[in-house]
Amino acid sequence: MNVGLATIYYQLPAGLQNVFLSTYGLYLQKIRHGQRYRNFCRQVNGHLALSKGELAEIQWQGFCKLLADSRKYVPYYRKTLKDISAPEVKCLDDLRKLPLLEKEVLRASPETLVDERYEKKKLLVVHTTGTTGTPLKIYCTPDVRKKNYAFYNRFLQQAGIDYSGKRATFGGRIIVPHGQKKPPFWRHSYFQKNILFSSYHLTEKNIPSYITALRKIRPEYIDTYPSSLFTLAKYAVQQGISLKGISKAIVTSAETLFPEQRKIIEDVFDAQIFDQYGAAEMCVFLGQCAHGSYHVHSDYAIIEFLREDGSRAAPGEEAEVVCTGLINSVMPLIRYRIGDQAVLSDRECECGSHFPVVEKIIGRADDVILTPDGRRIGRLSPVLKGFPVKEAQYRQKVIDEIDVLLVKDQGFSIDTEKNIIIELKKRMGDTIKITIEYVEVIEREKGGKLKSIISEL
Numbered sequence: 001m002n003v004g005l006a007t008i009y010y011q012l013p014a015g016l017q018n019v020f021l022s023t024y025g026l027y028l029q030k031i032r033h034g035q036r037y038r039n040f041c042r043q044v045n046g047h048l049a050l051s052k053g054e055l056a057e058i059q060w061q062g063f064c065k066l067l068a069d070s071r072k073y074v075p076y077y078r079k080t081l082k083d084i085s086a087p088e089v090k091c092l093d094d095l096r097k098l099p100l101l102e103k104e105v106l107r108a109s110p111e112t113l114v115d116e117r118y119e120k121k122k123l124l125v126v127h128t129t130g131t132t133g134t135p136l137k138i139y140c141t142p143d144v145r146k147k148n149y150a151f152y153n154r155f156l157q158q159a160g161i162d163y164s165g166k167r168a169t170f171g172g173r174i175i176v177p178h179g180q181k182k183p184p185f186w187r188h189s190y191f192q193k194n195i196l197f198s199s200y201h202l203t204e205k206n207i208p209s210y211i212t213a214l215r216k217i218r219p220e221y222i223d224t225y226p227s228s229l230f231t232l233a234k235y236a237v238q239q240g241i242s243l244k245g246i247s248k249a250i251v252t253s254a255e256t257l258f259p260e261q262r263k264i265i266e267d268v269f270d271a272q273i274f275d276q277y278g279a280a281e282m283c284v285f286l287g288q289c290a291h292g293s294y295h296v297h298s299d300y301a302i303i304e305f306l307r308e309d310g311s312r313a314a315p316g317e318e319a320e321v322v323c324t325g326l327i328n329s330v331m332p333l334i335r336y337r338i339g340d341q342a343v344l345s346d347r348e349c350e351c352g353s354h355f356p357v358v359e360k361i362i363g364r365a366d367d368v369i370l371t372p373d374g375r376r377i378g379r380l381s382p383v384l385k386g387f388p389v390k391e392a393q394y395r396q397k398v399i400d401e402i403d404v405l406l407v408k409d410q411g412f413s414i415d416t417e418k419n420i421i422i423e424l425k426k427r428m429g430d431t432i433k434i435t436i437e438y439v440e441v442i443e444r445e446k447g448g449k450l451k452s453i454i455s456e457l
Ligand SMILES: [Zn+2]
Pocket: 289, 290, 291, 292, 293, 295, 349, 350, 351, 352, 353
């Protein structure tokens, strides 16, 4: 939704906001209809029946075409790839002969990455903050969006979710005005069968109305940022409320899903979480199958797992994720450093999928605290386990200091603070100065994401 439309939307009463969202939803829904969309779905669903070798061939052919077109028609690659001749790239291993694409190029001069056969004015532009909070502009066509949806629907189907059913969404959009004190804290997009819940009104006072609404709606699945549904689930646990039977499945994305969040949400809803890791840059797609494994959808993108020296990491090693998207030929991203890390696995999943398995997606590369003794600490969620804290954020501006922003929960005392500091020092050492600051809410990033660590180092 552009700024003009958003301004109109916020001035409408709730009933008209529903009409507005539904009309806008109808426009979005159009992308998911028509013969071309159905063809894409058939095509990508058909890949599931292919052998490992056949999938590899599809990926390789897709890449060869992308590379050839990029060299010819994309100004950025015409320049950066001019010294590498086509025959030098004969297999996936040869990808490392090609330069890495930094996010800064995408941020500062996205136009240089657009295939010049397309007229920029006629292209769709997707605005994103990326996984690291950098504002980016991605050019594509309606066909690319259709393809993207076809992959997403395949992921839902594999998870056993009927995507034509009702959906409840907790995302980053401001759906309900900030100052609204009374329910409904949700709006309807009728044609998309989507009920959009506000992630910004989840206070103890308001949560009961969310639960009542969810019980009434009983969505086929809940599509959510982990932190939003976690807030609701934690409240339910504290109050001894079961959310069983509300929904069969939960899809999480956009933020790192921590093990503690997964456990509490799955327990209280008695539903399985299917975590999805993707990017608006359309250059990576990982999704959990019914067996809980994260699969790399290798017909969507080529994902390299690299060590710091640029060599290929072995399964089990923490590695940088470098992506080459295969679906957006309008703006090809070849060897794009997305800024995330993951661990590749060499095991086959019991689900029978030939897509490679990723053992885990580690906290984003930017989301780490650096300690004076040179350690990088990326996973701080266990620190607060069991403490009466609603939300937390760690901010680091200098190497020997961190600020911890906390939203207190009931039962928080001076002892709690002392114990949290003890736990933090256990991980960070004694030389780092820890300052705790109490806040009512933690400010979200652009796009509504809650970043657990903000580092300015
Ligand atoms: Zn699997």
